[in-house]
Amino acid sequence: MNQVPVIELQGICTSFRGFAVHQDLSLQVHAGQIVGLLGGSGSGKTTLLREILGLHRPDAGLVRLFGVDLNDPDVELQRQLRRRLGMLFQHGALFSALSVFDNIAFPLRELHCLDEDWIRRLVHLKLAMVGLGNGHGKLMPAELSGGMVKRVALARALALEPELLLLDEPTAGLDPDRSQNFVELIGDLQRELGLTVVMVTHDLNTLAGLASHVAVLADHRILAFGTRDEIMTVDHPFVTGFFGADRRKLL
Amino acid sequence: MSDIPRLRVESGTVVLSGPWTLAEMLPMLDLLRSGLEAVPASVRHWDLSAVSRLDSAAAVLLWRSWQGAWPASLAIGPLHRQVIARVAELPQEMPPPPVAFVHLPEFLGRQVLKALANLRGLITLFGQLLLDCAYLARYPGQIPWREFSANVYKAGALALPVTALVGFLIGVTISYLSALQLKTFGADVFIVNILGISIIRELGPVLVAVLVAGRSGSAMTAQIGVMRVTEEIDALSTMGISRSIRVVLPKIFGLTVAMPLLVLWTSSVALLGGMLAALLQLDLSLVYFLENLPRAVPVANLLIGLGKGVVFGFVIAVVACHFGLHVRPNTESLSANTTSAVVTAITTVILVDAVFAIFTRHVGVPQL
Secondary structure: OOOOOOEEEEEEEEEEOOEEEEEEEEEEEOOOOEEEEEEOOOOOHHHHHHHHHOOOOOOEEEEEEOOEEOOOOOHHHHHHHHHOEEEEOOOOOOOOOOOHHHHHHHHHHOOOOOOHHHHHHHHHHHHHHOOOOHHHHHOOHHHOOHHHHHHHHHHHHOOOOOOEEEEEOOOOOOOHHHHHHHHHHHHHHHHHHOOEEEEEOOOHHHHHHHOOEEEEEEOOEEEEEEEHHHHHOOOOHHHHHHHHHHHHHHO | OOOOOEEEEEOOEEEEEEEEOHHHHHHHHHHHHHHHHHOOOOOOEEEEEEEEEEOHHHHHHHHHHOOOOOOOEEEOOHHHHHHHHHHHHOOOOOOOOOOOOOOHHHHHHHHHHHHHHHHHHHHHHHHHHHHHHHHHHHOHHHOOHHHHHHHHHHHOHHHHHHHHHHHHHHHHHHHHHHHHHHHHHOOHHHHHHHHHHHHHHHHHHHHHHHHHHHHHHHHHHHHHHHHHHOOHHHHHHHOOOOHHHHHHHHHHHHHHHHHHHHHHHHHHHHHHHHHHHHHHHHOOOHHHHHHHHHHHOOHHHHHHHHHHHHHHHHHHHHHHHHHHHOOOOOHHHHHHHHHHHHHHHHHHHHHHHHHHHHHOOOOOOOOO
């Protein structure tokens, strides 16, 4: 699996109403890496994530996932590609009209290949994976607490056992204890399933607990990409400012 | 990724190889399933050491084909054994979630209770409205004039084109169809009576009510509903601003004021359409039509029409606000409540119209 990079971005340019967000941005993520995407507010982290998902088309540049161009016109190929990635939205984006069980079962049912018994077993497995019990399946998303919404959303993102998992602020809005649990949960899953993970986060603890690699997004491009230790030594006002006093804690 | 999941039986051992993941299995799922089913029960040796990836979907498939028990001998990597072990920990029987049967009496009872709850909610809202009016009479500085005028503009001024178009077309249609009948009796001049009474007294108000219920009523329910879902209503309360005075009251009074004006406008345009059709069909001049209109249609009819407009506007807004305030935070509830608001508003309007017809049956009918 070391030949084709999981994510390959080349020369991405994006602008909103003449205001440039990305200029000639390039990034390569390989299988098994956990990449933390850092950047100031408004530096285009979420936009970049949306571009990787194909929800937003950059003005120029190339996005390849698993070596497949996202602009490829082959609809079936695009569908297969989407099955290989899972996304955890910042606010969960659970289907509010479906129960927790049906939310997780939804992507499985959409395959139209699995029987109900199979789907039930898989949903229970996923629920157990994110530390939720059988009884939670009947609840509606509106009845869940913030942390549970994130867990269910993660279970749904993992329903198809994707090779690539994208996380947008996975621990934002959780208390430190829960966010530590969540970090451990994602870390365990990554080891078990051999996922490639890209996450946007502001939280240093999440970054320290999870990321194997760090990409710094500043000045409209990827300023630095490397392992955590390498990034520590980068001398740039944003990086030094961001890590600041916490640099010791991370190491 | 050139590799595919494979299965073969050799000398009493089932050998699996390749990536056994959902994505890889999908194109050949039926083949693999029939392959697994074809494995004779006597074969109790499984070799999974050549499997490169194994996900839980494949683990469930294997576990089911093993009928919920570990095979006699299993060669497998420790990581993959963990995956299967997790599946093995699940309860053997997965009962489907119980399907709730709906009994007819229970269903009817529920509907009645729901209707009663809605009625209660409407009465509560009405009471709240009276209390708010009393409060605003004591503190006139807090009357939300800006919201009120914004609602008059949104529900009234912006509805002018669509009500005019529909009114004009209805006027033309009625005039044309009546003219065909009247011609056969030689009673051409009575087109003035027919158009005047039917449009001013009945059709104008009801037509506008149906249009406004669909246009502004649904918008009010959706707006208040989304404000509830996004907790904007709660944010208002925390700032010490009454949601009923700031959100509900301007909508109700805005529509109550805008509706009679819309009725007047629509009735006029409908009459214009009727007049033009009469001119073309019966050669009835516009001047003759206008001169005879006051004689054929006593002014009481106009007052009844405008009165209906006031009541209909009030009813539509109250119903819309009631359903908006009872939206629960999910998309299903939002759509259900918007539908209920429009259906209930139109039904109530027709009901009120019937009541009007009964109580005003002696008023405004020209004596010939």
